[in-house]
Amino acid sequence: MQQAVTTLMIGDVRVRALVDLDGYALDLAHVFPDASPEQIDPHRSWLEPTYIKDKELYLVVRSLVVEVDGRVILIDACVGEDKERPTRPLWNHRQASGYLERLAMLGLKPEDVDVVFCTHLHTDHVGWNTKLDNGRWVPTFSRARYLFGRKELDHWMAQPDRATVAGGALVDSVIPILDAKQADLVDDGHDLGKGLVLKGLYGHTPGQLGLDVRRGNDRALFVGDAMHSPLQLAMPELSTCFCTDKAQARATRMAFLEAAVEDKSWLVPCHFRGPLGSKIKRNGKGYLFAER
C-alpha cells in the first residue's frame, strides 16, 4: 500500500514525502501499554481505519524531503534494504522496496541530497543512510553531510554491546557514516540557516532532535518520533513502549503541542499516515486536527 506524493509548503520551503513503508501494523496495546481499551474506544470514530483498526496501530515509515533555496535536506532514513533485522521479519534482508525509485519520482538522485538529518538513531530512521556495496556498508547519499545528534550518538555508542543497539542499526547504518567522515555531530539549537534550527525533543530517545522551520509568518516543527499516532493528540500524556524515558517524552510532547496551538505551527511527525503536516486546536484535555 503506497500513498500518493504529498507536499507541504512552509512559506517557500517545500516538503515532500518519500515513503519507505506504509500501513506498517503494530500491536496497539503493546505500543501504548498505558492506554486502556476503554480510553481508546471513544477516539476510534476518527482514527479508524487509517490510524488504528481493532487491535492494530498503523504507521507510515517515510523520509521528509525538505527543499530550501536549492538545498535538499532528507529527514530520517527509514528502514533501508539488506539489513539484518531478525526481530522484524518485514525489515529483515529487505529488498526491492522501491524507495530509491520513489526518490527518482521526486526528480532527485541520491547524490542530489545535500544533508541527511536523522532525528534519532532508531532502526527505522537510519536504514537508508547506507547501502550494501560489495559486502561493505557505504553511504547511500554520496555527497551528503549526515547530521547526528551528539547527545544521541554518545548515548548509543556508550552501550556495552554496540552490535545489538537499535537491532544492529548502529553498526550497519551509523558507524559506516562516521568511518566515511560524512557525519557532523550537532546539538540543540544548531542553526542550518534559512530559518531552520534543530531543537532538542528528548525522551523518546535521550538525544532526539527535531527541526524548527520559520519562514516569514509560516512555522513548522518536525517532531521525529515525539509522537507516533494521532491518538496522542487526544491523549497527549501517552508515551510509547519505544520511549527511553516516558515521563520526559510526555513533558516534551505536551510542551510542543501547546506551543503549536499558540504559534499556529504545522506539526510534522515521522509516522502519521496521510498528509505531512497538521495544525491542531485544543479539545478538552487534548487536541484535534484543525487543518491538514
Ligand SMILES: [Zn+2]
Ligand atoms: Zn520511528
